[in-house]
Amino acid sequence: MHKYLFFVAQNYSYAILRPLQQAIKERGDEVVWFLYGNQINTDYLLPDEKRLFTVEEVIAYHPDASFVPGNMIPSFISGLKVSVFHGFNVGKLNGRGKNDHFNIRGCFDLYCTQGPNTTIRFQQLAEKYGYFNVVETGWPALDPLYSKQITHRQNTSLDTDNEKPTILMCSTFSRNLTCAPHLYEEIKKLSQNDQWRWLVQFHPKMPDSIVSQYKALQNENLTFIETDNVLPLLQQADVMLCDTSSVMLMFILQNKPVVTFKNISPGAHLIDFSQAEELEQHLNYALKRPPELMEEIQRFVEELHPYQDSQSSQRVLDAVEAELKKTNRTRKKKPLNLLRNFKMRKELNYWKF
Incomplete structure (x- = not known):
């Protein structure tokens, strides 16, 4: 049985990750939520959704993989770090004039992309940096949309x-x-x-x-x-x-x-x-x-996003399971990312090493 973590800070994460949660449970695996920051409403969590309240609990949980619909996750959390995105690429530029959707922050081991118009660019970036992989899966958030579930x-x-x-x-x-x-x-x-x-x-x-x-x-x-x-x-x-x-x-x-x-x-x-x-x-x-x-x-x-079969969550889990089975996943190791990890420690108020 795999143990998974949802690492989230925004309310939109609920709708993005719940289809993935359903697929995880259907496979007999386990998933818990870690909600942090002051921009997420914890009241949206359902009674049957398990939550970890502290970083210490997350560390002790020792997830096999963490799913992140945001931009950051600290390296001191164990397991594979998986980006599932919080939206589509609309061409927004960051303060340095670069497309923020393709900003590589050194946090992730695997990017699960939504369709060809982003996959190709992420594959190019994976070749350039060498420390993460890319699999086109479709976006889990859209599974209910195509199945017509309200x-x-x-x-x-x-x-x-x-x-x-x-x-x-x-x-x-x-x-x-x-x-x-x-x-x-x-x-x-x-x-x-x-x-x-x-x-x-x-x-x-x-x-x-x-x-x-x-x-x-x-x-x-x-x-x-x-x-x-x-x-x-x-x-x-x-x-x-x-x-x-x-x-x-x-x-x-x-x-x-x-x-x-x-x-x-x-x-x-x-x-x-x-x-x-x-x-x-x-x-x-x-x-x-x-x-x-x-x-x-x-x-x-x-x-x-060519996938209209409501199976994007399943493809994400297939990609993660395949990644977990690899002995050597990438050509290079992820960068130490000292500044971003310091900022995350400060935000989470976690200083144990």
């Missing part, structure tokens, strides 16, 4: 029998990328007529001032939703309105149109615009699902 903590107050076209608005928190403040007046106006149903859901780091603005818009046509699992919303909506948040790529994988406001790298698969007053016409165009647009979406999906 997953945990669906907002049951939503009117799922509403026959009006549904627009799901999602937005990132980044001041330079968010569409929320720029489209507020247009959405306020459009939500006051009865042609569409609006669902609004923001990144958990969205400023409180903007959240309050949109909560105040709620009426019979617009519902603001706070949730640890966006999948039910993706399933209900006909069109998404977004900016450069990676959640738009989760939505487009259903072969549904996405309208974006000032996307940083718009392609033919998106309906992008830059003038707020044009919002209504672009949403109407998206709802018509024009054939030329739908063909572009299909081509994009095949590169982004």
Whole structure:
């Protein structure tokens, strides 16, 4: 029996890892959660999900592998370190002008990639650095989406029998990328007529001032939703309105149109615009699902995430089990990563060596 650890700091981790948890249990293996930091709501943990409360407990647990939907995990935790990603590559750049999705931080032994358009680059990086491996598995978070399961903590107050076209608005928190403040007046106006149903859901780091603005818009046509699992919303909506948040790529994988406001790298698969007053016409165009647009979406999906069999969690576990069986996994050893490990020790308040 394998022992696995979920190492998480954000609420979105619940929806990403629960399909993987189900697959682990189906194999007769064991998994525990370690939640840290002040940005994760521990109330979202279910009664039957086992949690470790201290780093000492994690060390004593001695996991065979840890799954991380974030960027960091300290080296003093035993076992294989597996990156399962917290979203798709949307081309966001870090402070040094580099694509943050491909930032190698020296923490992971295995990257389980989502599709060809990221696998190829990670394979190149694996060849360059020599201390981690890459396996294309698909993304566990999407297993329920393709199996059409309505997953945990669906907002049951939503009117799922509403026959009006549904627009799901999602937005990132980044001041330079968010569409929320720029489209507020247009959405306020459009939500006051009865042609569409609006669902609004923001990144958990969205400023409180903007959240309050949109909560105040709620009426019979617009519902603001706070949730640890966006999948039910993706399933209900006909069109998404977004900016450069990676959640738009989760939505487009259903072969549904996405309208974006000032996307940083718009392609033919998106309906992008830059003038707020044009919002209504672009949403109407998206709802018509024009054939030329739908063909572009299909081509994009095949590169982004071709796996629609709800088996990505199983492929991740297959990749991990294969890695655990290897005697010599990589050409080189991971770097000592002293600065990042010091920062993690400080954050976790763990100073034993």
